[in-house]
Amino acid sequence: MSLRLLKAAAAALALCSALAPALAQAQTFERPVRIVVPFAPGGTSDILARLISPKLSEAIGQPVVVENKPGAAGNIGADAVAKARPDGHTLLLMDIGSLAVAPSLFPDLTYDVQKDLAPVGMVMFGPYVMAVHPSVPAKNVAELVAYAKANPGKLAVANSGVGALNHITAVALARGLGIDWKNVPYKGGSAASRAVVSGESTVIINGATATLPFVTNKQLVGIAVTGDARLPALPDVETFKEAKLPLADAGTWQGLLTTGKTPPEMVARLNAELQKILAMPDIQQKIAEQGGSVRPGTPDDVKSWLATNIESWGGIVRAADIKTN
Structure with missing residues (x-):
């Protein structure tokens, strides 16, 4: 190997040695x-x-x-x-x-x-679960839409906050289905779920992680779920696609x-x-x-x-x- 190549290799090695501590520090958690x-x-x-x-x-x-x-x-x-x-x-x-x-x-x-x-x-x-308070006379999408159309403005949809994706989904659904329901913001999906369980609001469209337990415990009635397939925990609850609802992949x-x-x-x-x-x-x-x-x-x-x-x-x-x- 020539002297020039040896010098170049030594310089490269020195550079790597100099950079190694900085790289390690950039990946280290100090607090x-x-x-x-x-x-x-x-x-x-x-x-x-x-x-x-x-x-x-x-x-x-x-x-x-x-x-x-x-x-x-x-x-x-x-x-x-x-x-x-x-x-x-x-x-x-x-x-x-x-x-x-x-x-x-x-x-x-x-x-x-x-x-x-x-x-x-x-x-x-996590797919969305659309669910209602047990006082709402609906067990599926068709019954919920029929009730909403017969009672404009009566249903109150809880969401995670103004501008949250479940809020936008509820607005888009209402427009697509030609129904009128109120949108009520809360500080997060957990608070929204509890509001529907208590009857303060009547409908929720929210992540399955936070909402599914309330449905399986029969505190809420499952209406539909987004995603490609029904949830194993809710085999009788239809998907948005099956119900021909918009935003089936939300x-x-x-x-x-x-x-x-x-x-x-x-x-x-x-x-x-x-x-x-x-x-x-x-x-x-x-x-x-x-x-x-x-x-x-x-x-x-x-x-x-x-x-x-x-x-x-x-x-x-x-x-x-x-x-x-």
């Missing part, structure tokens, strides 16, 4: 990690965060704390993560459908969904994100740990028991999903002329 859930405790995002946090803590050697910051259809919590230090120690776990509708629905949004947040990975897909897409401009090495480390957690049989079983399915993938998968759905759901918001006020 406790927060998972911000921008909804109240008990909803789908909160359930998932509390499943994942102990596993992530074990993997990174630091405490992982779940912090609920509800309000403004998830935007208060999302904004807090967008403005955090970009080092991967502040995470956001939420239904990213709410992020997809936010740019069209909130003209004064205080953060840029695609620039100020860095996707880590998708966590799960549901809760739960994703994990961190602050924009977080070093790519840290995002890659977070994604790697997330994939390991989602591959654990006990995690998969718990998610399946709640009516969901694990959706592993890359940060770019979430980035592409957001780009596509910001456009498609934005079209629905504009067509329905949905306003936050």
Whole structure:
């Protein structure tokens, strides 16, 4: 080997040696990690965060704390993560459908969904369950639509907050079916579910993870589910497709994100740990028991999903002329 090649190899080796500590530091967790859930405790995002946090803590050697910051259809919590230090120690776990509708629905949004947040990975897909309070005289879609048309304005549909994806879904359904029902916002899917159980509201369209237990316990009556197939826990409840309802593929897409401009090495480390957690049989079983399915993938998968759905759901918001006020 020539002297020139030897010098070049030595320089390359020295560069790698110099970069190695920096790369390792970019992937190291130096203090406790927060998972911000921008909804109240008990909803789908909160359930998932509390499943994942102990596993992530074990993997990174630091405490992982779940912090609920509800309000403004998830935007208060999302904004807090967008403005955090970009080092991967502040995470956001939420239904990213709410992020997809936010740019069209909130003209004064205080953060840029695609620039100020860095996707880590998708966590799960959970179909929506449409259910009613037992006082509503309906056991299926046809009976619910007939009742709604005969009693315009009487049904009150609980949602996770103005601009949440289940709110947009309810508005789009009403337009598509020619019915008139009220939309009532709550601070998260758990609060919305409890409101329908108590009779304060009468209808809910919400993630199966948070809503399914109320249906199986007969506190609510299941009407229909989104997704490709009926839920094993609700074999007699028809799908949106079977009932020829619009938005048959709507549901809760739960994703994990961190602050924009977080070093790519840290995002890659977070994604790697997330994939390991989602591959654990006990995690998969718990998610399946709640009516969901694990959706592993890359940060770019979430980035592409957001780009596509910001456009498609934005079209629905504009067509329905949905306003936050």
